Each structure stands twice: as structure tokens, then as C-alpha cells.
Amino acid sequence: MVAMMVRAGGILKLAAVIFAFLLAVFLAFQLLEINMDFKLSSVMSRSMPVNEGPTKPVRYKCGLSKACPAGHFAFKMASGAASVVGPRICLEDKLLMSSVKNNVGRGINIALVNGRTGDVVKTEFFDMWAGDVAPLIKLLKEIDEGTIVMMASYDDPSTKLNDEARKLIADLGSSAISNLGFRDNWIFVGGKGIKTKSPFEQHIKNSADTNKFEGWPEVLEMEGCVPQRQD
Numbered sequence: 001m002v003a004m005m006v007r008a009g010g011i012l013k014l015a016a017v018i019f020a021f022l023l024a025v026f027l028a029f030q031l032l033e034i035n036m037d038f039k040l041s042s043v044m045s046r047s048m049p050v051n052e053g054p055t056k057p058v059r060y061k062c063g064l065s066k067a068c069p070a071g072h073f074a075f076k077m078a079s080g081a082a083s084v085v086g087p088r089i090c091l092e093d094k095l096l097m098s099s100v101k102n103n104v105g106r107g108i109n110i111a112l113v114n115g116r117t118g119d120v121v122k123t124e125f126f127d128m129w130a131g132d133v134a135p136l137i138k139l140l141k142e143i144d145e146g147t148i149v150m151m152a153s154y155d156d157p158s159t160k161l162n163d164e165a166r167k168l169i170a171d172l173g174s175s176a177i178s179n180l181g182f183r184d185n186w187i188f189v190g191g192k193g194i195k196t197k198s199p200f201e202q203h204i205k206n207s208a209d210t211n212k213f214e215g216w217p218e219v220l221e222m223e224g225c226v227p228q229r230q231d
Contacts, residue, residue, distance in 0.1 A: 010139040016081070062090040073118050075200075076223040079185040080104070080154030082216040087152035087187075092118050096150070097125075106155040109132060110139070113148040115191060115229035121147060129156040133165050143192045146229045151170030153186040155216075165191035182206060185220045200224050 043186045060067045061074035068074045077089045086104035089097040089111050099102050105125035112121040121144075124134040141151065149172050158180045169177040173190030175197045180186055189200035204210075204217045212218035 009207065031218040061093040062223065064223050071228045071230070072225035073113075073201050073228055074187060074223075075119055075150070075226055077150060077152055077187050077189070077203075077221070079152050079187050079220040080109075081157040081219045082213040085219075087154050089152060091120075091150070094120075095125050096120055097152070104154060107160075108152075108157045109152045112143060113150065115146040115148050118228070125154070128158055128160045131160060133160045134160055137165050137168065140165065140172075143172075145193045147189050147192045148190065148226055149188075151186070151188045151190075153180075153184065156183050157186055158182055158184060174201060176201055176203035179203070183216055185217045187220050187222050189222075189224070189226060200226070 001130050062076040064074050064076060073092050075089075075091045078087055080087045086099040087097065087109050088095070088099075088179070089109070091111070091113060095101060096113075097109055103123050105123075105127060107128035108128045109123075109125040111123045113119065114121055122139075124139065126133075126139075128136075151169070159176075159182055161180065166177050166180075169188075169190075172188075172192060173194040173196070174188050175186070178185060180203065183206040184203060185206075186203045188198065188202070190198040200222060202220045202222050204220060206215075210217065
């Protein structure tokens with residue numbers, strides 16, 4: 001009887017030892033799994049990109065659709081809208097002429113820019129409906145070699161234009177000036193001393209069949225990159 005009790009006690013002790021061993025193994029695996037999860041999540045958090053919120057869209061000079069290459073000036077311009085809103089001329093993110101700046105008017109609006117530095121030389125407008133073409137001709141003859149010339153129409157740019165003024169503007173690289181008529185819309189970028197016709201020019205005729213406004217064609221807009229003078 002005593003031997004049986006001793007034997008039973010040994011079995012219970014053995015069972016307790018086995019249970020304790022299994023419990024220790026279980027707890028060790030649990031701790032190992034927690035540690036592995038922690039390390040894995042730590043590695044993933046370091047490798048995953050940090051969400052810094054929505055990125056702002058890139059803005060280029062004068063609101064251009066893309067950046068200009070080195071050695072070029074960015075520009076964007078628009079003709080006047082009927083006789084209500086004046087033209088707008090921007091160069092290198094600087095607004096040169098606009099209704100807001102109160103330096104535009106009926107007729108032909110002109111901005112002269114240093115072709116080497118991009119600095120504004122002069123801004124002026126010439127009334128080609130009720131004004132005199134002589135001041136325009138004088139300015140065109142006095143433009144220095146290498147000057148960038150930017151022109152935009154507002155209301156009527158042509159009634160007072162004569163052959164001399166048209167030729168002087170054509171010599172700046174314009175192809176459309178000879179056909180510019182009453183209340184046409186026109187924008188142009190050329191230069192004094194240019195050897196070819198400028199690629200920067202738009203012209204739309206005043207026509208009752210196609211006019212967007214009553215008595216005036218639609219607004220013209222143009223953007224581009226003007227080569228900087230290097231010599």
C-alpha cells in the first residue's frame with residue numbers, strides 16, 4: 001500500500017514536471033512570436049515610404065506648362081478681350097503689362113526687353129484708332145539691336161497703321177503684320193536684328209462669321225521660351 005502511494009506520488013511529480021516543461025516551451029514560443037512580429041513590423045515601417053501628404057503641383061515661370069531650357073526666357077501673353085479686358089504680358093514670372101498694372105490701352109501694346117539680361121527697357125501702348133502712328137514709328141526706329149519686342153493687340157490695332165510702321169514691325173520678325181486689319185487680335189514676340197521670321201506669333205481675323213464676341217474675335221494666348229542673347 002505504501003509502495004503504491006509512493007509510486008503514485010512519483011507519477012504526479014513527473015506529470016507536474018512535464019506540464020511545467022510544456023508550459024515553459026509554450027511561453028517561449030509565444031514570446032518568440034511576439035518578438036518576431038515586432039521586428040518584422042519595425043523593418044516594414046522603416047522600408048515603407050512615409051506618407052507626407054499630397055504633393056503640390058510644380059509651377060513654372062509665368063504659369064507655363066513646362067520649364068524652359070537654360071539660356072531661354074519664359075514668357076506667356078494674351079491679347080485683349082474685345083474692348084473690355086486689356087492684354088497681359090509676362091516674362092520670367094514678372095508681369096510686364098496688364099489691366100491690373102494700369103499700363104495697357106487701345107491699339108498696340110509693346111514691351112521692350114533687354115535680350116541679354118531679361119530686364120524691361122520700356123512698356124508703352126499706341127492708340128491705332130484715334131491716335132497718331134508717328135510716335136509708334138519713332139519708337140520702332142529707336143529700338144536697340146538685340147532687344148526682345150513683345151506686342152499685343154487691344155480693341156483695334158490697325159486703323160492708323162501705315163506701310164512704314166508695318167515694314168518696321170515686319171523687320172522685327174512678324175509675318176502677320178501686313179494682313180493685320182480692323183479689330184483683329186494679334187500677339188507677337190520678335191527682336192531687333194532677327195534674321196528669320198519669328199515662330200512666336202498668332203493672328204485671328206475680325207469676322208462676323210467666326211467672332212466669339214460681338215464685333216471682336218476670341219482672345220489669343222501664347223507661351224514659349226525666347227532664346228537669350230549670348231553675344
